[in-house]
Amino acid sequence: MAFTPRPGGGRFNPRFNRQPEPEHRINEKIRVPEIRLVGENITIGVYATQDALKIARDLELDLVEISPNASPPVCKVIDYKKFLYEKKKKEKEMKANAKQSEVKEVRFTPSTDDHDFNFKAKHAEGFLKDGNKVKAYVQFKGRAIQFKERGELVLLKFAERLADVGQPEALPKLEGKRMFLMLTPKTNKKKKETTT
Numbered sequence: 746m747a748f749t750p751r752p753g754g755g756r757f758n759p760r761f762n763r764q765p766e767p768e769h770r771i772n773e774k775i776r777v778p779e780i781r782l783v784g785e786n787i788t789i790g791v792y793a794t795q796d797a798l799k800i801a802r803d804l805e806l807d808l809v810e811i812s813p814n815a816s817p818p819v820c821k822v823i824d825y826k827k828f829l830y831e832k833k834k835k836e837k838e839m840k841a842n843a844k845q846s847e848v849k850e851v852r853f854t855p856s857t858d859d860h861d862f863n864f865k866a867k868h869a870e871g872f873l874k875d876g877n878k879v880k881a882y883v884q885f886k887g888r889a890i891q892f893k894e895r896g897e898l899v900l901l902k903f904a905e906r907l908a909d910v911g912q913p914e915a916l917p918k919l920e921g922k923r924m925f926l927m928l929t930p931k932t933n934k935k936k937k938e939t940t941t
Contacts (some may be wrong), residue, residue: 770810771825772798777818779876780810784822848927851881853903855895862899866906873911873930882925894920900926 764901770776775794782797783789786804794808799824801808809828812819849872851865869879881903883896904926911928917927 750804754868768829769825770813772801775808775810775818775820779817780808780820781815781817782808782820782822783811785842787822797822805940811839848878848880851879851884851903853881853896853899855883855885855893855899857883857899862903866903867905869928870907870910873907876930877908878930879911879928880925885922885924896924900924904928 775798777784777794779791779793780797781790782792782800784806787800792800797820798808804822806822807825808820809823809825810818811821849869851860851869853865857865869881872879881900883899885896886892897917904911907928909931911930914927916926916931
């Protein structure tokens with residue numbers, strides 16, 4: 746069966762041409778006969794929708810439906826663009842504060858010297874203070890696997906060194922030629938103060 750094109754050209758798919766539905770009904774989109782009006786610099790009460798719309802226009806603001814299921818629906822007189830901007834800003838801040846912690850890796854060998862150990866422990870301390878997890882592991886090469894006790898001692902010493910800022914999830918665990926230990930930040934870490 747041959748495809749017959751629509752008049753005027755290609756296929757039309759309404760799914761891709763739909764505008765996103767606004768989050769709230771505003772101004773003329775509010776089609777109920779009366780509403781309860783709230784907001785700053787207005788007399789709160791039940792108004793005919795047309796009267797409420799006039800009040801909003803006189804104040805050069807928008808009439809926004811905030812509780813459509815109330816009886817009558819509750820509308821607020823606000824600057825809608827500013828309201829959306831503030832809302833987006835708040836959501837962004839919340840998202841930033843609830844960011845997923847990353848897992849930072851710190852690698853040792855069974856014969857890691859003190860200088861290297863202290864350098865890596867200092868870095869790990871910073872990671873934990875920032876709210877990230879730290880995965881410390883000892884890499885065994887060739888016959889070094891015979892010294893797995895040394896690797897375990899390195900990891901336990903590491904956990905002890907960071908006891909003020911992190912706590913181990915479990916004891917060191919050997920997987921293949923790696924022994925690892927996962928440290929999570931202690932919950933009493935200082936959270937950044939956000940001024941509102």
